[in-house]
Amino acid sequence: MNQSVQQFQLQQIVSGLSEGVILIAPDQSIVWANDAALAMHGVTTIRELGADVDAYRTNYALTYRNNQTVVDGQAPIDRVVAGEAVHDVVVEVTRTGRDRADWVHSIRSLVLTDDDDKPECLVLTITDVTERYEAEQRFQSSFHANPAPAVICRLSDLRFIKVNRGFLEMTGYAHDEVVGRSVYEIDVLKDAERRDLAVERLHEGGTIPQMEACLRVPADESKWVIVAGQPIEMPGKVSCMLFTFADLEARRKAEEDLKQSQEQFEKSFQLAPIPxxxxxxEGLTITDANEAFTAVFGYTAAELHDHRADELGLWVDGVARERFERRLKRDGTVRGFEGRLRASDGHEIDALISADTVAISGESWVLCTIQDITDRKRSEAELKKAIEGAMADASWFSRKILDKLAALRATPAILPPPGGLDELTAREREILVRVAQGSTDDNMAEEFGISRNTVRNHLTALYRKLGVNRRSAAVVFAREHGLIEGSRTDRSGRAQTV
Incomplete structure (x- = not known):
């Protein structure tokens, strides 16, 4: 069989292959290329590909994957012509005049000889690996751009082959201090909560679940992280493990600060001198009490735990308790509420009660402080009694002194906070003002165009809301809260306009 027939048959065999095949004559002319080889160079004819090796070099620039430009005589096609065997050499192929590579080719060679063992035909077999290397490039770009710290370890020798900027910034290592070192030198699984499992999975090439670990890094003695491992395959079918990390330092610091804050709060709560x-x-359920409360009221924290104030009978007056709780639910805070509380042994305590809403560990809580004013109230009562006794025979007092004594009798040392006013309707507030100004029930009935019984009903309601039980006390309340100006009380306690 002559040479031309052999070449024709060879061409028929390879024309339908998916791999590209280029045949080169000993004189370096390109004699034939199958459709796959032409497509891999973006042409349809051999003339566009290049009539010979020199023309091919003119039309295409080749760069090895290590970014080293192919110099004259070192291109795969030149090396084959020179008789060198080429096996899976990977090059980037760029059309002349282009800024970036158009294809990535993997090339191997074959030399066909005649009966005398002389080169008769040189064959270049080309595989288009562009997609694979583009995918690798995308992985490389995303790996290095990803802010999440990561390293890649080769499973065959457990050495790190890649590290991204996130890992270097988190640990303080330099690139060359990581790449090439083993997992035993930079132990990314140190003090891991399930280290035995993680090491077993690493040697098996299996997935390592998330777990806490403590890295030794140059910047600090230790760095707490969450680490996880995912097996991946790198180019060249190299089995590797991708380790990713989440820095726990910020979270651990926040947890430590929260713990210290809670400890300080607990100490302040327990050592506070005020009950x-x-x-x-939610539900106003008591959970704890400090030592001062136990000393004054006799209840222990265990006795109070998970009970409401009404269940314990802590309030003497249920109406006052309901007013206090309504205001707390509505406003989230109460200041200086005056009420009477009952200790565990049954004795009653006059108190000023303040409460505020606070957030503790994401939950809404209420802190309530209680000031015992029993002695002060007793002193005020004794003072009033003494004044009333002195005023019983006041024929030798001047009018000015009588007015001052009357004011002392009616005004407590510390004025109670305005609270009942919030409960009054507009009509009840008007009636309170008229009462303080000295109007009678008949006067108010005529002024407002209502019956005398309706006036009395309004009076009963406002007495209940203000926590008073007689007309003179309502007058004092109105004066203390600035509802009238320029008035004084006479000996009977009735307000007189001046």
């Missing part, structure tokens, strides 16, 4: 209780805002 204090706390509980959940």
């Amino acid at each position: 204090t209780i706390r509980g959940r805002r």
Whole structure:
């Protein structure tokens, strides 16, 4: 069989292959290329590909994957012509005049000889690996751009082959201090909570689940992280493990600060000299009490735990308790509420009660402080009694002194906070003002165009809301809260306009 027939048959065999095949004559002319080879160079004819090796070099620039430009005589086609065997050499192929590579080719060679063992035909077999290397490039770009710290370890020798900027910034290592070192030198699984499992999975090439670990890094003695491992395959079918990390330092610092803050709060709560209780805002259930509360009221924290004030009978007056709780639910805070509380042994305590809503560990709680004013109230009562006794025979007092004594009798040392006013309707507030100004029930009935019984009903309602039980006390309340100006009380306690 002559040479031309052999070449024709060879061409028929390879024309339908998916791999590209280029045949080169001993004189370096390109004699034939199958459709796959032409497509891999973006042409349809051999003339466009290049009539010979020199023309091919003119039309295409080749660069090895290590970014080293192919110099004259070192291109795969030149090396084959020179008789060198080429096996899976990977090059980037760029059309002349282009800025970036158009294809990535993997090339191997074959030399066909005649009966005398002389080169008769040189064959270049080309595989288009562009997609694979583009995918690798995308992985490389995303790996290095990803802010999440990561390293890649080769499973065959457990050495790190890649590291991204996130890992270097988190640990303080330099690139060359990581790449090439083993997992035993930079132990990314140190003090891991399930280290035995992680090491077993690493040697098996299996997935390592998320777990906490402590890295030794140049910047600090230790760095707490969450680490996880995912097996991946790198180019060349190299089995590797991708380790990713989440820095726990910020979270651990926040947890430590929160723990210290809670400890300080607990100490302040327990050591506060004022009786204090706390509980959940939802349902107003008491959960704890400090030592001062136990000393004054006799209840222990265990006796109070998970009970409401009404269940314990802590309030003497249920109406006052309901007013206090309504205001706390509405405003989230109460200041200086005056009420009477009952200790565990049954004795009653006059108190000023303040409460505020606070957030603890994401939950809404209530802190309530209680000031014992029993002695002060007793002193005020004794003072009033003494003044009333002195005023019983006041024929030798001047009018000015009588007015001052009357004011002392009616005004407590510390004025109670305005609270009942919030409960009054507009009509009840008007009637309170008229009462303080000295109007009678008949006067108000005529002024407002209502019956005398309706006036009395309004009076009963406002007495209940203000926590008073007689007309003179309502007058004092109105004066203390600035509802009238320029008035004084006579000996009977009735307000007189001046």
